Amino acid sequence: MTQQFWSSRRHHTAISRVGLSLPARRAVGDLPLERGTRVLDYGCGRGGDVRALQHLGFDATGWDPVHFPKGVREPAEIVLLTYVLNVIEDPTERRETLLRAWDLAKTVLVVSARLRWERNQIKGTEYSDGILTQRRTFQRLYAAGELRDYVEETTRVRCVSAAPGIVYAFKDDEARLGYLARQITPDGGWLASKNTASAITSVVAHLEQRGRMPRLEEMPQPIISLLSHLRPAELKRLVEQEADPVKVERSADRAALDTLLFLALELFYGRGPVSSIPLPVQLDIRAFFPSYTEACQRADRLLLKLRDDAYVRRAMNGSTAGKFTATALYVHRRALHRIPTVLRLYEQCASIAAGRPGEWSVVKLRHQGRGASWLDYPDFDTDPHPRLAASYAVDLKTLKSSFTSYANSTNRPLLHRKHEFLADDDPDVPKYRRLTEAEVRAGLYKSPHLIGTEEGWERELVRCERELRGHRLVRRTTSG
Template identity: 60%
Template structure:
């Protein structure tokens, strides 16, 4: 059993779903699936994603060699290939199947696969380069860098990891760059108005949020049509007199840093000519830099700083957000934009290389070397001392990843001093700080080596005669049981 060339019961791996699969949901969130695009679900299984996306008004068809063998495999703007490669026993056939799907993708091929950290969920015997289960199904579990390398080799494109085990291969650079730009600086939402006063208000809000006036082609059509009828000099005067200058200046600084971050990230992947950039990025460069060359030179210097351990440690020490330890900086996702730009670049490079997990709470950036981890604490805001659920790490030198789940663990690590992971002006920081101050006064942090896990923390609370009621520390009554 297990010789290459045999065929397993592939169709038996197709599970029934009541909602979108994780890869389809990620693609929808990322704006890759929408009504104007034609979508092909290549290897659609029982067709649950096809039905769910049709309910979202997507133009989607599905093909599957077992469940939909007579459906047409027509070229489409987007081709979904969801957990198909895992079930193919022969590596050569995997590549050929991937090549077939790529030939059908006009804009983007979205490839997803199960990863090596799911090995404990796959029961069976080793066979070829995977596992043959007792049900006669086969699973080759991919390392994250292995999956990305395979897709890049077959498609010849520079790929982006949207999430762990989800790879986007874009047919042209414009689509890839547009996706990256939205990840760094999400597009502003316009308040659409068909009246002149509403259009001017929306225009002012855009200037205050972006730091510059928009071009007509950036605005929704109803607003663009109204703006086009206004005198340009009168419009500029109106914006100068109406827009709050302190907001415009702050947004201009933020847009400048976002542009540098985008260009530095592009050099990490290979930078193209000015005309290949998304329109919004081109306009930001014209507004905030003297030239494309100047912007690129500054971005190049930023990327070089990312390779300098002493500079990175200095940036971590100066960060307005995050908890600095002897080995790493930990920052809550709400406060990422408060980090120095070089640290934002650090996190983005890791995310593009290996994908951010769908659920995470804190990012951990190591001082030395380059490794980023995304830690998930699902009850961070409701639990005064949240317990960890999972940890996903990528080493930027090797691009190798690791994943650890704490589900089912009986003595999980937990957090203290929650306010330190946030920016000082976070709306919850003051409440968390008050709890920390109370715990320090109560002597609960006197033995820090004891309180890092659930059992140790509960034991120390009981020993000192306290318990927690929400984010308040309450003295334990004599009649209350300890532990």
């Protein structure tokens, strides 16, 4: 028997926004948008994202069947389908809505939905494949990987989990691979140039940052105009004279590893044609490898090593950044680029599979099994023992994810030995290490199993008659 669906009060789920929603904010930060780019918010609710995007200079419009029924539904470079799928109770209509939004997207469709870990925030009863709320609205909650799989199956293109509950569906491989390349090597930008000398300085900066001379097609038009009177050989000579050879060599080594990381990640998620690879990556391959075939073979071997438990464990144990434990490697986000390439690939694969959260401080990579957790310590830099605010974890074998919030906890987990999560040359390491050494001398680490939470740590501080003033350990003062 075909199940009959009622028309739910979907418009009651629309909320008033002052700023951008999380999916729209992520899209603005992740995608190469310029002022004037056309954006369509399909199912825009009360139009908060549309107004915020217009304020930022985008050509944004919105349509909603209740709040903006006369809105224009025309193709746009970027189409937002923000928290729409989860309020449609009819699976057939849900799919049709996704397809209509996909047809309107010229470059990328941004899809977001509420996730299963939000179940305790919703009061209601099970209905069909979702929840019938007390307000007579419907909520279909997704697992992070499930949402990506659903969008892929419907659009028939490979999609990317940009963050938990946010999926990007690109119209072509070139746009998708461009996004992946920016995740590994963000665009460095070019220095402003007003004359030949400053234009040469800008090219020098590129050489020192990328490890190779830029091609003409990579340069901004103003720099091309300023350097047009120089022959390529003359420009190369002038630039190499000014560049620091140590910086160039170091950047070339890093760029070669980044290229391998990109190619391995591309294979993990489906390698497209050579022509779809972003131009900067193509030029890196030409500069740092004998051939594209050789680069791909090395990248493929790197991906295979990710399956080797012993190899991964050795890489973690030998990492110059991060804290290696009996079960995992913990690395602060600003030291992530310093860990071995195979471990960077590990973290990138996890993020592409289930989405990396927007707020996180430390990533945990398990070597017993394959799984990643992004841990949010908002006050890592200012708190000598930062408290854990939230954790988002994904199992790479099952692609199941989970989210834990400690916002309402009165006894949160906290960190010790902060310097161990960073690279040795991080400027904050000496300060953190001095604190750890003082705490060890005071006897605070004699019972490690007692100090992992706020209450246990405070008891040990009292026992040892110590207190913290910033990142200094002092004797506890007694009143009276």
